[in-house]
Amino acid sequence: xxxxxxxxxxxxxxxxxxxxxxxxxxxxxxxxxxxxxxxxxxxxxxxxxxxxxxxxxxxxxxxxxxxxxxxxxxxxxxxxxxxxxxxxxxxxxxxxxxxxxxxxxxxxxxxxxxxxxxxxxxxxx
Amino acid sequence: xxxxxxxxxxxxxxxxxxxxxxxxxxxxxxxxxxxxxxxxxxxxxxxxxxxxxxxxxxxxxxxxxxxxxxxxxxxxxxxxxxxxxxxxxxxxxxxxxxxxxxxxxxxxxxxxxxxxxxxxxxxxxxxxxxxxxxxxxxxxxxxxxxxxxxxxxxxxxxxxxxxxxxxxxxxxxxxxxxxxxxxxxxxxxxxxxxxxxxxxxxxxxxxxxxxxxxxxxxxxxxxxxxxxxxxxxxxxxxxxxxxxxxxxxxxxxxxxxxxxxxxxxxxxxxxxxxxxxxxxxxxxxxxxxxxxxxxxxxxxxxxxxxxxxxxxxxxxxxxxxxxxxxxxxxxxxxxxxxxxxxxxxxxxxxxxxxxxxxxxxxxxxxxxxxxxxxxxxxxxxxxxxxx
Numbered sequence: 001x002x003x004x005x006x007x008x009x010x011x012x013x014x015x016x017x018x019x020x021x022x023x024x025x026x027x028x029x030x031x032x033x034x035x036x037x038x039x040x041x042x043x044x045x046x047x048x049x050x051x052x053x054x055x056x057x058x059x060x061x062x063x064x065x066x067x068x069x070x071x072x073x074x075x076x077x078x079x080x081x082x083x084x085x086x087x088x089x090x091x092x093x094x095x096x097x098x099x100x101x102x103x104x105x106x107x108x109x110x111x112x113x114x115x116x117x118x119x120x121x122x123x124x125x
Numbered sequence: 126x127x128x129x130x131x132x133x134x135x136x137x138x139x140x141x142x143x144x145x146x147x148x149x150x151x152x153x154x155x156x157x158x159x160x161x162x163x164x165x166x167x168x169x170x171x172x173x174x175x176x177x178x179x180x181x182x183x184x185x186x187x188x189x190x191x192x193x194x195x196x197x198x199x200x201x202x203x204x205x206x207x208x209x210x211x212x213x214x215x216x217x218x219x220x221x222x223x224x225x226x227x228x229x230x231x232x233x234x235x236x237x238x239x240x241x242x243x244x245x246x247x248x249x250x251x252x253x254x255x256x257x258x259x260x261x262x263x264x265x266x267x268x269x270x271x272x273x274x275x276x277x278x279x280x281x282x283x284x285x286x287x288x289x290x291x292x293x294x295x296x297x298x299x300x301x302x303x304x305x306x307x308x309x310x311x312x313x314x315x316x317x318x319x320x321x322x323x324x325x326x327x328x329x330x331x332x333x334x335x336x337x338x339x340x341x342x343x344x345x346x347x348x349x350x351x352x353x354x355x356x357x358x359x360x361x362x363x364x365x366x367x368x369x370x371x372x373x374x375x376x377x378x379x380x381x382x383x384x385x386x387x388x389x390x391x392x393x394x395x396x397x398x399x400x401x402x403x404x405x406x407x408x409x410x411x412x413x414x415x416x417x418x419x420x421x422x423x424x425x426x427x428x429x430x431x432x433x434x435x436x437x438x439x440x441x442x443x444x445x446x447x448x449x450x451x452x453x454x455x456x457x458x459x460x461x462x463x464x465x466x467x468x469x470x471x472x473x474x475x476x477x478x479x480x481x482x483x484x485x486x487x488x489x490x491x492x493x494x495x496x497x498x499x500x501x502x503x504x505x506x507x508x509x510x511x512x
Binding site for chain 1 (some may be wrong): 127128129130133136137138139140142145146148149150161164165168169170171172176177179183184185186187188189190191193194195196197199200203208216217218219222239240245246247248249250251254255258259262330334335336337
């Protein structure tokens with residue numbers, strides 16, 4: 001091959017600082033609609049802080065949220081069983097996220113804020 | 126945003142409950158710690174300073190040009206950086222990219238989209254010029270650029286990062302099919318047409334470079350999919366079909382040029398038989414429920430008309446009833462060279478149909494003085510061949 005130097009263009013897209021996509025619950029196929037995206041910026045993500053941790057789970061209400069991913073419901077039932085066997089003072093509340101694993105469920109998050117002390121969400125895939 | 130994760134063994138789906146019990150009573154294979162105590166700790170251990178004050182480092186803007194180097198070194202760089210599909214590419218020199226940009230009137234620096242193969246990672250932004258870079262790499266000519274720009278502007282990657290190994294399909298309708306030499310007839314889905322091949326490949330290279338597909342990081346197909354190389358790129362055989370063209374069915378005018386993107390997993394073989402056989406095949410198809418797109422030779426469309434189905438809609442209603450599914454989940458496209466009345470059932474569903482016309486120069490498609498074309502099928506005109 002020739003030893004002549006070439007200048008070529010970078011093929012990679014530019015970082016945009018824009019993350020994520022959110023499905024419209026009423027129209028799950030909207031993930032394919034560019035008008036529905038994007039939804040989250042780098043700044044917005046940094047602004048979302050983790051909740052303070054609890055001192056203990058004893059006597060607390062823990063929501064177990066299954067995402068809809070394959071095996072999630074059965075796995076979370078086993079998590080519930082573990083709490084019943086090992087930490088019976090923990091009250092668990094099983095919930096299935098509406099839509100599917102990609103959809104947001106603001107009503108459920110509000111319910112957890114109002115009635116729960118903590119939440120375990122799973123499984124991812 | 127930070128979250129605390131705990132990893133059970135994998136897989137979680139489609140395994141006995143006893144095994145799942147073993148998971149929760151067992152250890153996290155990533156950390157080596159007991160799984161459930163770790164989960165409890167994730168909810169009770171105080172936040173670290175890093176978790177309280179998260180900092181996400183912005184990825185730096187990339188320079189337009191790469192440092193000058195020899196052809197050999199640059200070729201190696203593109204492959205080793207994961208910017209290709211592993212097949213040979215044309216290096217996108219400034220001269221080649223400038224020539225490619227003659228294929229559209231649009232401003233080279235116009236941002237036309239952002240793409241990610243995942244649902245949560247940073248989406249990479251791209252301009253008309255970036256699409257031209259990809260077009261050069263894929264081996265395209267300026268006449269192909271309008272189709273690629275229309276595809277890029279959808280922001281849809283050819284392969285989303287699902288462990289289930291998706292694949293996609295591209296179909297072009299309207300006058301542009303013939304202007305740029307696409308194949309909609311004999312062997313349209315095989316590697317015998319320049320335009321079909323390079324357009325299909327270019328969408329893959331866009332998905333790698335704009336969608337930021339990196340195996341094991343952003344791209345998690347368990348098996349992968351051979352259709353990812355070319356995305357079944359073809360044109361519809363509108364002239365020989367007994368039904369109206371797909372894009373007309375979707376509300377476009379016959380004289381408009383469009384590209385439709387489909388997504389699914391499987392191309393389920395070649396079949397023969399009437400509408401009842403099509404319904405039975407759809408009923409047996411399980412991966413995407415009973416949704417799918419039938420790819421049929423023009424001969425099949427004619428036979429279906431003879432069966433009494435005057436329109437695609439009548440056929441759709443019949444198959445939906447027989448297959449116990451919803452009519453809107455069934456699609457038909459007509460492709461092929463009429464050497465055999467065969468059809469294929471796919472589990473593809475259409476994502477979007479978009480116009481190509483807005484990306485075509487006002488003076489028309491930019492063609493080379495002598496456009497590059499692969500040999501056309503030699504068709505028997507007098508029956509001597511016996512077909």
